Amino acid sequence: MSLYCCCCGGRDLSPRRFGYLRNLPCSLLPSFASSRHPSTRFLPPLCSLPNPNLTVSPPAPANSNAAAATLPSVPRYREDGLDDEALDAFLADLSPKEQTVLLKRQRDWRRALHLLRRMRSLAHYLPNPFHYNVVLRTLGLARRWDELRLCWLEMAKDGILPTNNTYATLIDAYGKAGLVKEALLWLKHMRARGVSPDEVCMNTVVRILKDSGRFDEGERFFRGWCNGKVEFDVLETETDGSDSISPNSFLLTELFKSGSRAPVSKKIAPGVEDGPRRPRLAATFNTLIDLYGKAGRLQDASDAFAEMLRSGIAPDTITFNTIINICGTNGLLSEAESLLAKMRERRVDPDTKTFNILMSMYASVGNVKTVLKYYNKIREVGLCPDTVSHRIILQVLCERSSVGELEDAIEEMTKAGARVDEQSVPVVMKMYINQGMLNEANMFLEKHCASTGISSRNYAAIIDAYAEKGLWKEAEDVFYGKRGTRNKNDVVEYNVLIKAYGKAKQYDKALSLFEDMRNFGTWPDGCSFNSLIQMLSGGDFPDRAWELLGRMRDAGFRPRCETFSAVIASYSRKSMISEALEVYREMKALGVEPNEVVYGSLIDMFAEAGKVEEALHYFNLMEESGLPINGIVLTSLVKAYSKVGCWREAQELYTKMKTLDGGPDTIASNCMINLYADLGMVTEAKLIFNDLRKNGEADGISYATMMYLYKSMGMLEEAIGVAQEVQKSGLLTDCASYNSVIAAYAVNGKLKDSAELLQQMISRKILPDASTFKSIFTLLKKGGFAMEVVSQLESSYNEGKRFARQAIITSLFSMVGLHACALESCDLFLSAGMPLESFAYNSAIYAYGASGMVDKALNLYMRMQDEGLKPDIVTYIYLAICYGKARMVEGLRRIYGLLKYQELEPNESLYKALIDAYKIAGRHDLAELVEQEMRFSVDRPTDDDSEAEDC
Template identity: 55%
Template structure:
C-alpha cells in the first residue's frame, strides 16, 4: 500500500467542534486529496461490551453477592468465601470481611484466604497492615500465600521484596510448587534476569530448591523496603531449623526430575526463552506441550507469536496464527493485536490493516491497543487524512481515542505543519479530560522540538481534569521549549510557578536549566544553578560540568573554566574526552601551546587517547607560532590512526603552510583533498590566496575558476578569494558575474567585496568622480547604497536584467532611497533603452528636490538625442528644466567632455 500524502480534513470529527486559540506561526498546509482508490476505509467495529452487561452465566448464591449478616456468611462454603473475598474492590472491605470470616463459629483457617488477603494489601501498598496479617497468620505460610504475595509485590513495583520471599521459603523449608515456581520465574524474567530465572526453573525440575544464584545483599539493599521484616525470620536459627539438615523436602513427597503440568508455566517459559534469545528452546517447549499432556491455550500462542515477531520470523508467526484454528484454539483480540504488532515492527502497514479488519470478521471487538497500533502506524507515515478517518471510526464505535495515541497524533500534525488541526484536536480530545501529566508533557514536547514555545505554553496552561496536576516532567519540557526559543526571561516565572505549586525540581530540571544558560551564553548563571543543584542533593554528571566549561571557553573565561574543571575532579566526577577537548581547544585558540599540551597529557594519563578533534586543536595551537614541524608530526599521527585526517585538520595545516609560503607542502595537501573530493571552499580560498601572494597569478586564477565551477563557495570569504584574482587581472565582467552568484545565493557582499568593486571601477572603467559619489554614499552608510553599487556594476558590464531587478526593488513604495540611488537607477534605465522610464524617474527626482549628478545629466542628453525622445521631453515638461539646469553647467567645453566620456562608457557597456 502506498501511503497517501497528508491533507487537512474537510470537516472530520477529529478536528472540528472547537476553535483553537490563536498561536504564533499557526498554519494549515494544503495537500491535494489522494485518489479515491488509495483511500483506506476502516470498518466501524462495535466497542467491547461493558462488564455490567456481560452475558457470562454466573450463579452464585444471592447471599454470596451481598452478605448482610454473619448468618449469610455461615451458610457459604469455603470456596464461596474465597470468591467473595477475591471480588472485594477495596482493601478495607477485604480486611473487614476476612476478620468476619475468622470470627465465624467453626471456621477453619484457610491458606487460600490468607493468600487473597495478602494480595489485596500488597496491591494497595498497605505495608503495615500486610506485616500485621503476615505475622498474625494462624497457619504457616503456604505456597499459595508466597505466590500470591510475590505476584502482588512485583506488580506493586517491589520485585526485590518479592524475591526476598524466596529466601524466606528456603529458611522455613517450604519447597516451591509449580504455581510458586512459575510466579518467581516470571518475576525474574520481567526483571531481565533471564539466567537466574532459567537456573531456578532447572533446579526445580531436578527436584532441588536452590537460591544460591541470588545475592541476598543485592536483593535486600533497601532498608525501607516493605518486606524487610522477613530478614529477622531468615536470620533466626530456630526459625530456620527445618532447613538445617540440608535441602528441604519437596511438598507432596516428590523427589527427583519432574516436568511442568500447567499451561501457564509453559507460557512463562516460552516467553522467557524468547526474551533470552533462545528461540529454539522456546519452540521446543511449545512442541513438547502435547507430549506432556498440556495443550497450548490462546495466551500461549499469543506469547509465541510475539516472540517470533521480535525475532523477525514474520512468516512463522503467520503460520502459527493460521494453525491456531486447526489446533482448536480460538484467537482473541490480543492475538490480532500481537499480529498487528509483528507487522508494525517491520513497517508493513498493509499487514497491520489486514489483521485489524479481521477483528470484526472474527466476531471480536477492537480494544484500545488495536486502535493505538493503527494510529501509530498512520501517524509515523504522516498520513493525516487516514488517521482522521481512523479517529472517526473509533468515535463512531462509541470508543475514545486512546490516551497513549494523543501525543503521537499531535506530533504528526506538528511535524507536517498542520498547527490549526493540532490545536483543534487538542481542544476536543485533550483539554479538560483525564489525560495524564506524562502525556501532556509528550504533547508539549512535540511543539518544543520545533521551537514553538507559545504553542507548548498553551498546552502547559490548558485546563485539566480535577485532580490532574502538573508533574515535574511538564515543567522540564517547558524549560526545554524556552531554551530552544531563547526565551530566557520566561524561565524565572516558570520556576516561581513550580514553587507555588510545590513541585520540586529534579536532576533533569537542573540539567535542562544549566544546558539552556550554557548554550545561551550565560555561564555565570549556569554555574550558580550548578551549585544550587549540588546543594539540593543531586550529583551533577560529567555532561553537566562539560556544558558550563564549554560556555566559559566560548567567552574566553579561562580561569573560571579551569576552576570548574578542578571542582569537577574534586567532586569525584571523572572528566571525559569531551571536557579535555574543550579545554585543549580553548588554549589552542588563545595560542597557549604549553597549557594545551598539559591537558593533552592529562588526557592520556587518564587512559584515554586523543581523538582527531583534539589533535586538530593542537595543530591549531602550533600554527599560532608557525611551529610547522610539530604540527606536521601531529598530522602524520592522524594519518596513522586509520583513514585520513578530516577537512578541519587538513585546512589547518594548509593555512599554516600558506602563512609560511611553503607552496610544495601546501600543494601536496590540497591535491590530496581534491583527489578524495574532500576540498571545501576554505581549501580553495587558501590556495588562491597563497598563489596570488607568491605572484603566481595564472595558478591563482586557475584555482579560482575551479572553486567557482565547483559550487563550493558558501560564504563571503570564499567568494572574495576568487574575486581577488579577478581584481588582480582587472576582469570587471567576471567580477560582476561572481557578485551576481552571491546575490542569487543570498550571500551579502561584505566590506572587502565592495572595496574590490570600487578598485575595479576606478581602474579606468568609470570616471573617478562618479566612483567617488558611489563610494561616498557607501561610506556614509546610506540605506540603499549597497544595492546601488551592485546595480551600477551590473549595468556597466551589460548585465541589464540583473541591474533592472535591483532597481525595481529599490523603487518600491516601502523603500526610501537617496539621490545616489536615484541617479544609479536613472543610469540603469537609460543604459537599457527604457527612455520613458528614465524620464519618469527624472521627474520624480525633481519633485523630491533631488538634483541629478553630472553623469545623470549627460545620460539625459543622450536619451534626448535618441529618435522620438524629444517628443517625450516636451510631453513631460522637461524642456524647461533642461534649459535651466543644463545651461548652468560650467562651460560648453566641459559639457562636451562629459558627453564624450559618457559615450565611451556606453560603448563599453
C-alpha cells in the first residue's frame, strides 16, 4: 500500500520505495507540509562578495540604541590601546543584553575574560548568568581549564547559580575536547543541586554520548528524560583504581566544591523528577536520528523521523542532511537522491554540507562523474564549496590519477581565494609520486606548504609516500626541508623516515637519525624502537637489534611480541641457536607471551639444524599454550624428520597434514620427496610428485628433486622426461631451476640442449653460479675437449681470473655449434680494452676457428704473441684445428716439428689434434704417420735420440 504524503508531492513513500519512512502515519503529515521556509535560491553566494574574508556584522535592529551601534568598533579600540578607564566608560553605557552581544563577539579568550572582569568592576553592574555562560563557553572551546575554574569561582562569589544553559555549556565544552567522562560528571553536579536537564541540556548529553559511540546510553538517557525521570545512574563510569587522576578530574573536583557552596534555589530544585514530556526542538530529533544511523539501526532512525513529523516539528536542512548521510552510508543511493528532491519541493534549501554528503557518498562507490556533478552543482545553486568539498574532489581526482583535472581544480580553488587543505596535501603528493612526477610533487609541496606549513602528521604522510616507493633521498629532503612556521620535527616524522631508510636498506642512516633525535629535542617513542629493531632484524643484523631492544627496555618501553619475534627470526635465519633462545627467555621473563610466529621460528630453526627433540619440545609448548597449529609449523617438523632420515615419523605427520584444511603445502611435499629421494624410495616420491602435478602445485624444487632421484637411480630417460616437462612448464625462473635441467641433460649427453638452456638463462639476465659451471665442465668433457683444455678453464675459474666465465661459456657455445652466441660472448672480453691471459686468447682462437673465421683466429694468435704471451699446449691444439679447417698443411708441419724436435713435450692431446687436422685437410697419409709417431713418442723417454721419418 502506498503512502500519500502532501509534503512529498503525493508520491509513493511505501517501504518498498522509501525504506526509512516505513510505518509513517499519514494523518500527521499535514503539519509537516504546512511548514514553509523562505527560499534563498535567488540570493547571491557568499563567495561573490567583494571580500570573502571580511566578517560582515548583521545590521542592528531599528530600535537599538547608539551604544549598540558602536559595538563592532570596540575591537579596533582595544588594538589601538584603549585604556581600562575609557573601556569602563564605554561598557557603562551598554545594556546587559548589549554587553552579552559584545562578549559573544570576542574570539580571543583573553579579551573575553578581560571584558567580563571590567564589567564586574563597574559600580552599577548586576551579575548576569548569561555573561558567565558566554565566557565559560569561550574558555572551554579554548581548553583553558584553569581559567575556566577561576571564572566558575567568580561566578559562585557573585551568587550566580548555574542554570541549565550553564550546564549545557560546560558539558558541551568538555565533550568537544574529548573529555567525555569529565563532561558527564557535570550531570552529577546537576543531580546534587536538584536541577533537572531541560531539552537543550539533554540534547547536549545525548550528542556527546553519540559522538563517543555510547549509543545505548544515549538512547536510555533520552527515553528517561521523556518519561520524566532522568536516569543518572545510566551515565555512571567505572573507574579503575590503578588509573592516575587526571588534572581535569582534579579541577572538576574543585569546581564542584565551589559550586556546592551556593544555596540551592527552591525554584530550580524541587526535585529531579518531572512529568512525561516530549521534545520540541528539531535539533533534538536530529541528534536522535543521527544516533540511530551511526548505530546501524535504520528502522529506529525511520521511526524517530516519523515521530518528529507526528510531533509537528518541521525537519530542517540538518535533518535532511542527517538522513541523506544515513542512506549513503548504508548504500541507499536512490533514496538519498529522492530526499534531495523532497528538500527542494518543501523549500528546505540544501547547504554546502548537503552536497558534500552526496559527493562523499558517490566517491565511496567510485562514481566520479556524479561526484563532479554535485561539486559543480554547489556553485549553480548559489553556494560556495568549502574545505570538505575541496578535500573530496581532490581525493577523487587523485584516486583516478587525473592529473590535468586535478591541476585545473587547484587553480580554480586558488582563484577563488581558497587554499589546498593540509589534509589534501599528502593525497596530492602521493598521486604525483605514484605517477613518477617527482618535479611536480616538489613544486606542489613548495607552493602549498613552504609559507603556511602543515602538521607533523601530514608531513609524515608525505614522507611515507616517498618511502613506499623506495625514494629515501626525496623523503629525507622533505624531512629536512623548509617548514614555514614550524621548524621542529615530530617523533612521527622521525619514525616514518626511519621506515624509509629501512625499506632502502640504508641501515646506517636509520641508526644515525635515531641517535640524533635527542639532540634536536625529540625523544624516541615505542614505535621508534619497534620500527628500528624490526628493520635491523629484517636486514639480518640480529646483534644490533638485540642491543637496541635492551636500550628500549632501559628507556621504560615494553617491547611488543612482534618485536621479540623479529629478533628471534633473525637469529634463526643465521642459525644462531643460543642467541635466539636467550631472546626467547628474556621475552618470557618480561611476561610477553610468544605467539605462533615465535614458536614457528624456533621450531624451524631446530628443524634446519636437524635437532628433532628440541623442535618437538617447542611444538609441545605451542600446543600447551593453546595457539593454533598451522601448516607452516607442521612443515617445519616434516623438515626436521627428513633431515635425520626418520621417514616413518615424517610420513605419519604428512598423512596427518592431509586431513587439515588445504592439506600439506608444496614445501612439506618437497621435503617428503627429498627424503624419499635420499632413501631411493622412487615409488613413494613419484606418488607425491604426481599429486603436486595434478593439483598444479609442483614448483622448480619438486622437479629438481625428481630429476636428482632419477639420475641417482640411473633412470636417465625418466630424468630427461622430467627435464623436458619443467622446461615447457615455465618454472625455469632462477639459477637453481636451470641448473637442475642442465645437469640432467649433461648426464644424458644432450650437449646442444644444455647449451641452448644456458643461452636462454643468460638472455634472461640470470647469472650462472658454481653449479652451472660444474655442469659446463662436464659437458666439455663429454664433448671431447682435451683434458688440458678443460683443466686450464677450470683452473682459471677456480682462481677467479678476469673473463674466466666468458671464456668457458664461449668454449661451450663453440663446441655445440652455437657460433653466433660464442662470438658474442667472445667479444665481451676482446673489446674490453684490458690485458688478457692465455686462456682467454685460447678460447677466442678456438671460437673464431670453429666458426670458420681462421684469419681472425690467426690474427688473435699474433696479437697474443705481440703482448708477450707464449703459446701453450692448448694454444697449439686450437691452432691445429684452425690449420686443418683452412687446409694449411704447412702450419700443421710447423706444430709437428715442435713435437718432433722436442721443443714441446710429447702430448697425446696435441698429437690427436694434429691427426684430426690432417684428416680434415685431406692428408690421411700424414695423419697415419703422426699416429705412428704418437704411439712411440708418448711412451718413450724424453732423452731418446731416435728420429721419426720426415713428414
